[in-house]
Amino acid sequence: MSTFQHVIQTEADLRAILGYAGEPATNKVIPEIDDICRAYIESSPFVLLGTSDATGRMDVSPKGDPPGFVQVMDSHTLLIPDRPGNRRGDTLTNLLQNPHIGLLFLVPGRKETLRVNGTAQIVRDEAVRDRFIMQGKAPIFVIAVTVQEAYFHCTKCMVRSHLWTDEHKNDALVSLGAAIVQHAQLDISLEEADAYLAEDEKTGLY
Known part of the structure; x- marks a missing residue:
């Protein structure tokens, strides 16, 4: 039993209050990485990866490197190096159980963000790993994302948060x-x- 008195439990109840998205928001989703999305990804030094295991337990993991570290292999494929970390492997173990993945790209100073959804594989091909050599070292894994959706998110959350200023430092x-x-x-x-x-x-x- 919820401790809250007014909980939305159906989409009908949700839409009665929220309403529906307009045409620009509804139609902005594209099924590939076009030139506009590519330019944003190639400028991004930071991406958040959302995954879940077979039971639906969620995880969001940050990845960062110099701008363009996520490579656009083609209009339907992104490559993300998995650099050394704490070896928990939350993203990787989730993908073995459930290949669906959501990405959120940020570019410092920009108010919009780019969202990409699709499925992913954990790749060990030497030629793919060698694309990401830094300081003489290749990542031990590369996450290859098959893109299903890509779209830009509006700027309001950035405006409200003042993320790129020192206001809330x-x-x-x-x-x-x-x-x-x-x-x-x-x-x-x-x-x-x-x-x-x-x-x-x-x-x-x-």
């Missing part, structure tokens, strides 16, 4: 090291955790 939050020590209940000092993360940023990017 917050230096009072605890460090990542402090958060990990507490959440993982590690028997190390905050200084040791922060030092490890700082070193990992220097030596473990690729």
